[in-house]
Amino acid sequence: MATPSTLDRRTFLKVTAAAGGGLIVGGYLPDLDGARTTAEAAGLFEPNVWVKIGADDSVTIVLSQLEMGQGVMTSMPMLLAEELDADWARIKTEWAPADPRFGNPNFGGVQLTAGSNSVRGMWKILRESGATARAMLVAAAAQTWSVPANSLTTEKGEVVHKATNRRVKYGALADKAAALPVPKGVTLKAPKDFKIIGQSLPRLDIPEKVNGKAEFGLDVQRPGMLIARIVKCPVFGGKVASFNADKAKAVPGVRNVVAIGSGVAVVADNYWAASKGAQVLEVTWDEGKLATLNSADITKQYAQLAAQPGKIARNEGDTDAAIKGAAKSFERVYEAPFLAHATMEPMNCTADVRPDRCEVWVPTQGQTASHQAAIAASGLPADKVKIYTTYLGGGFGRRGEADFVTDAVESAKAAGKPVKVVWTREDDMRHDYYRPVTYARMWAATDAAGKPVAFKMRMVQQSLMKRLGSLPPNGVDFISLEGAATLPYDIPNIRVEYTETDPGIPYGFWRSVGASVTGFVVEGFIDELAAAAGEDAFEFRRARLSRHPRHKAVLELVAEKSGWGKPLAQGHARGIALLECFGTIVGQVAEVSVTNGAVKVHKVWCAVDTGWVISPDTIKAQMEGGTIYGLTAALKGEITIQSGRVVQRHFNDYQMIRHNEAPEIETHIVASAEAPGGIGEPSTAVAAGALVNAIAAATGKRIYKLPIRAEQLRGTA
């Protein structure tokens, strides 16, 4: 997301002696322009602490960005450890509490792991914290040995005086360093001096993810804890009219049946009893005003809106005149469905609410959002509400919400005991905040030779920016349009329009967000333009990137590595796509074949320019996982609405790519000195584009509507 960075704001540093001896370095975050959270307003503004160096030489790095598989538990410490010249083997980590001092500057100080913003938001703070700590340790050694600080070097957790061959471990200097003044400014290392950054160090979370020890939210155990299932109205916006708990309470092990904000909580000794109780609970719903809404109604309404001009996101030249005066023009309609996140670990949260305190254990992407939800649901002041985070069994944007926290705090408050709320897969599928449905009209005009002279796009979608606050005054949602308004190609007339509407289905941030749609729509349409111009899909793009050398380099790399233009096995074809999103440029080539309508993806090549790289292997892993996520959506993903309810319930009707369908994915990284971009999402965005273009190459059939159905392709190849 192109949120303004606060990275270059003044950071005040504070050092305190740690209890038991040690050095703690952190930064006070200055005022964040009205982005203060409730907790801040309640006067909790304390020093913010990123690193603790123990007298035992341990280096503990505090993590505010949460681990959901994207590798932040390792990449964040690498940033700090690099500047500290720490001994990587001595690095320990601990999770930050919900506390505005640990906020991500890219979110105005809110603690949130989203929008591929962990490295982008945190790299400067963490490197500066490491460099500051290092400078103070060096100063402490200089004092001890009565030598100039500039005669000292550091390596692997030691300060070294080469002239006299003396060395001292950081732990031995910690107390002395803590008493020293904080240096005014620190110089960060030049990339050529990196020892830790740029290496594929083994991820710190992986060992406990292969032996069952890693603690996810669902694994939280508290003394005397009960388990709750929440029965929710199947219709969005519906409410409990009345319920009869007799049958549910008759299930052995069921302790309590209580109405909460989102439905009825069945609280029991264990999951199985709660589940059986939930199944026999009798609830009469007031289904509310969405009870007659169907997906077809939404499409119809969007199509009507798309008949009218939208708000202007980008306008170069005169597209309408160019289309009117062109030798040829054509129009296409693209559609993309609602999508569920379907994290592998269903939503859950554990809470313990007492008259004077509330504790919450939660797999969340947003400590701040969870904290605020728990404060609201418990009615307790901010400083009495504690959030403890666990590993996340997938996030993909779903766990930036806090509905499950509200469920747990309300249930625990009613029970007077610790309660773990466990959603079923069906609850999870039917009560998500879906990737918004999209209807887009696309127009193009070409000259007599078939070369493009105009590109026009009009997108209708629920506004993602409204989920964060509001639309800007121009009414354009730049999050929804990421990858579209930034179309990089040289086309003389470009116009991009946006129309907001909201049919009332809950929607939100789904891995790669707006770009999850534009990667398909824009790159699919550009490919059709290339075909109309009679040009090769790669050469067409390459010839029109005169203002974007980084894009061009990525495109060329992926074409080279994929053997673009070289002969293929019988029936195979390649498709290419290129997209910039989250500050990263990704090019992809997909190789597919289509048999009787069934698409087989044989291999995907990725080239990526994401600025300077912390861990190449993590980049590769994210390219792989993100591509599978995007292909899954394009080939299988669709949430449909019938009578205000989600039709899909499980993994049989909301299917996933599995082992037997997963293509090999090969990633190539462009060496770059640019500031780091995000890596968790871009490959998801571009996957559908490369895929539909490969399908067009294989079958001659363009895909305008996702997911791709065999019926669309039968008889084509």
Place this chain on the structure above:
Amino acid sequence: MVSLTVNGKQYDVDVALDMPLLWAIRDTIGLTGTKFGCGLAQCGACTVHLDGQPIRSCMTPVSSVGAKKVTTIEGISPTTSHALQVAWIAEQVPQCGYCQSGQLMSAAALLAKNPKPTDADIDAAMSGNICRCGTYQRIRRAIHRAAQA
């Protein structure tokens, strides 16, 4: 009261007879390495071994287990040194990690009866295990690596 043998240890658990083994293992015995993903035998997150056979514990009532030996992820190696665990770390397989206990248990059952599986064998044995993070190609590499160890 049901008697279960899990990872070589006997547990007498006082639970409903129709309770799936998954919840007895997780909620009652307290071994949380085995995961809940769907409850309908559609995802494989809950895979454990019953006398060495991979089963979906989310749809296996405790009453049907009898004297059969249950092995969970916690039971395949006390020191995280099973060839597959070593290979999983070497290939840096897990992302979120939530599916990985199930993946490892399915892979362990595969290697036990087929020490040198082909890609097709891996597809056949592993396709019941979903990984939403998309770690499939690393899992495949790790299985081949373990098979060569």
